[in-house]
Amino acid sequence: MTRMTKLLAKLHQDRSGSVIVEFAILGPAMLAMLFGVLQFGIGMQNYNALRSISADLARYAVIDAQDAAAQSDMTLRDTNDELEAYAREIASAAPYGLRADRLTVTVTSVPTRIDEASERTMTLQYNIPSVLGMIGIDSIPITYTRPVFIA
Numbered sequence: 001m002t003r004m005t006k007l008l009a010k011l012h013q014d015r016s017g018s019v020i021v022e023f024a025i026l027g028p029a030m031l032a033m034l035f036g037v038l039q040f041g042i043g044m045q046n047y048n049a050l051r052s053i054s055a056d057l058a059r060y061a062v063i064d065a066q067d068a069a070a071q072s073d074m075t076l077r078d079t080n081d082e083l084e085a086y087a088r089e090i091a092s093a094a095p096y097g098l099r100a101d102r103l104t105v106t107v108t109s110v111p112t113r114i115d116e117a118s119e120r121t122m123t124l125q126y127n128i129p130s131v132l133g134m135i136g137i138d139s140i141p142i143t144y145t146r147p148v149f150i151a
Contacts, residue, residue, distance in 0.1 A: 035131050043128050043140060049096040050124045050144040055086045056108075058148040059124055080107040080120070087124065102127040102139070110147075118150045 112119040
């Protein structure tokens, strides 16, 4: 056997370093899947936070905003700005902890479907912070819309 043949036979049987090569091939895919699961969990938490904020906002609109409108000479039309400010306030506080610069709250008055009631549409938009920046995903926008009827 020639010297080159002996060297190739020795390298063929040598298994050291194979783990590093396998990790180099599979590692990025496994890390991307791990971060994807983490991102999905963050997204679900933020979506559930938007749902809960809208429920708190609807409760506030029905109870507290009506009382405030009745006690001062505000009309229900004037409380849209108050509702938006309240939503931003509770969204950044515990237990939700959303970043105010990523949240957009819009409350609009719409033609009502129920007599003697004022209907509002609450739209909350949030840009979920991304842990997937390494693959080019900077933020993920989500939106939650809910109607509320104020008598």
